[in-house]
Amino acid sequence: MKQITVISGKGGTGKTTITATFAYLAGNSVIADCDVDAPNLHILLKPRIMREEPFMGGRKAFITSDCNACGLCYELCRFDAIVPGDIYSVDETRCEGCALCFNACPSKAVEMRVAQSGKIFISETDYGPMVHALLNPGEENSGKLVSEVREKAKLIAEEKKAKLLLLDGAPGIGCPVIASLANTDIAVVVAEPTLSGISDMGRVLDLAEHFRVESVVIINKHDLNPDVVKEIEKLCATKGVEVLGKIPYDASIPEQLSKLSFPFEGEAAKAIADVWECLM
Structure with a gap:
């Protein structure tokens, strides 16, 4: 079973949009939303909750x-x-x-x-089983909750003999991200072409390297700032990290998101599909 974790150094890079599309393209993977503080993968995948468990923090x-x-x-x-x-x-x-x-x-x-301190949900989606959770406001132990989400998703994947466990990690480099990277085969880092984006991408790549997790980078909305894209590519080359693909800015994506229209269509969706083929 292959484990892929999609992460980003900061919020707003399009990480969850890409993860949701990966889930659609995979067809029948086991999915885990490891962003327990502010989860939103469920908004796109519309899981049907089969079981709810308390998280004792x-x-x-x-x-x-x-x-x-x-x-x-x-x-x-x-x-x-x-x-x-x-x-x-x-x-x-x-x-x-x-x-x-x-x-x-x-x-x-x-x-x-x-x-x-929160709740864990075992659900079904049109794209495979999904494990997700919600930490109560102001509570600690988000890393522990992510570990429980991962473990439950892994057990489901083993029971169903799934070939892929797809995880949507939290943004940043904190405890939830570290917990989501545990035992993963590859970290897919989603970066955006901004100065803060390149800085935060560098930090999350360092984190993955520290834990000896192989990383690849996807540059989202690459055509908005070609100069910074060159800097991202230069940094990746220095670190020996492959830029797996580039996704163009597509004005239809925010519109589709506002209407909860999923799976996505358009240029960006096609580019994500191309990246998926390279990843698999």
Whole structure:
């Protein structure tokens, strides 16, 4: 089974648009959306949710009936998570799980309990099974959630004897990206021809190299800035990374996106299909 992870150094490069088209072209792969903070692959692939599972992330404070309302936890909490009352309580949306109240409570009335931090969805699409997730706002452990999404998608792929596991990674170089690169065969880096685009592409290529993951680059909207495209090609040559293909700017893509018209049509869609052939 081949594992392909599509990533980008920054948001807005067209990464998810390209991943969705790859899923369509693959026909029957197992798909995983590893952008758990702000997922949007589901908008295009329109998955039918078959099963929902809770993601249990970090621990949060819980105040028991042993509380004598001394107010110490309220004074100490810097996140305003303590709610005063006859028995104090904790606002889970504000609690950061630092455990200061747990350690300071003279009545030992505070417990640290594992809390639900998000949801994982096992779905079906017209293009194959899909695993995706959503982390609750402000929660941590996004890398851990991505790892769970990957693992569930891999198990489904093994059960179905799928030949391809296609992952849509998060933008940037943080924990979710690192988790999405684990055990992948090749990282497809989507770059845009801007100064920030080339800088962020360089950082994500360095990240992939650090973890010994083979990378290739796709330059999206290449015709908007030919000078920067040359710089991207020069940087890739220096790093020994292949530029797999270039996708032209296609004004019809934003229009198709606004109408949720998928699969895409037009020049860009044809160019993505050409890149897919080279990739496979």
